[in-house]
Amino acid sequence: MIQEELGTSAPQDIGEVDISKLAGFDGLVVGAPTWNTGADEGRSGTAWDDVLNSISGLRLSGKHVAVYGLGDSIGYGDYYCDAMEEIYRHFEKAGAKMIGHWPTDGYQHAESKAILENGKFCGLALDQDNEDDLTEERVKAWAKQLKSEGL
Template sequence: MLIGIFFGTNTGNTETVVEILEKELKVNGFEVDVHDMSSASVDDMAKYDQFIIAVPTWNDGELQDDFDAVFGEFESFDFSGKKVAFVGLGDQDGYPDNFLDAIGILGKPVLKNGGSIFGYWPTDGYEFTTSAGLAENGKFFGLGIDQDNQEDQTEDRIKSWVAQIKGELGV
C-alpha cells in the first residue's frame, strides 16, 4: 500500500523521526514517498489516498514554518476521501500548555473538509497541562513524540503506532 509522508522541520528532529518511521513502514509492507514541505505543496497531498503529516509544535503552540506558510491553502483543501494520520513532535516539559498543538491545528481542517483521521494515539505516558492536539475522543490526533525528554521511547512508540495503523488500514 502506498502512503505519503509530508513533514516540516526547523531543527532536524522531525526529519530524524520521519526516517525512523519510513523504515518501519517499509518493514511492514508499505510503499513510502517522503515529501519535505519546504519544497512540497498541499496539492502534492492530492496524489495519495492515505498520507501522514509529521509536524512539530513550534514556540507557544504554533505551526512549524513550512506548514505555517501553506496553512491557508491547507485549511481550504478538499480532503474528501483522504485518510490522514499525524505524527506530532513536542516538548511536554518545556511547553506543557501547548504539547502537540500543531497536530490539532492541522487535524481540524482535515475533518471539516471531508477527510478522515486514522492513527489516534493515547495520552498515557505523557505529562502535559493542555493540548490542542487532543481530539474529541480524548486521544491525540496522532502519534506523540517528545525527542527532548523521551527520545529513548521514540522507536518503540513508532513501532507500536505502525502496527496500529497497519491494522486500521487493513495492510
C-alpha cells in the same frame, strides 16, 4: 523512523510539496514540531503555517491521513504538540478520513490542544527531548495501528 516502519515513500518537506498534488497520494502521514508557543493559528512556526488554508480547500474525501507531532512535554508542558491539532483540523476540513488517534497514557504534559473530545491525542505525540527512550516503541505501535486502520 515512521517511514521505515510503514514502508512508505520518502519523507518530503511540506514547504517543497505542490499542495495540489496531495490528493494524488493513496494516504498521507504528516507531522510538525510546535515552535510558536501558545498561538491559536500558525502554531508550528514552519512552512506548514503557510499551506494550511490551501489544504483545507482540497478535496481529500475518504483519503486516510494520520498526523504526528514533535514537542517538549516538560519545557512547554502547557502547549504540548499543539501544532498537531491545527494540521489535523485542516485535513479533516478537506474531508480526509483521520486515523491514528493515540492514547495519552504515559505522557508528562499538563495541557495540549492536540487532545480530542475522546480523550486521545489526534495523532502520535513524540517528545525526543525528554522521552527519546520511548520514541521507537511508540512509532512501531502507531505504525501497526495505522496499518490496521487501513493506511
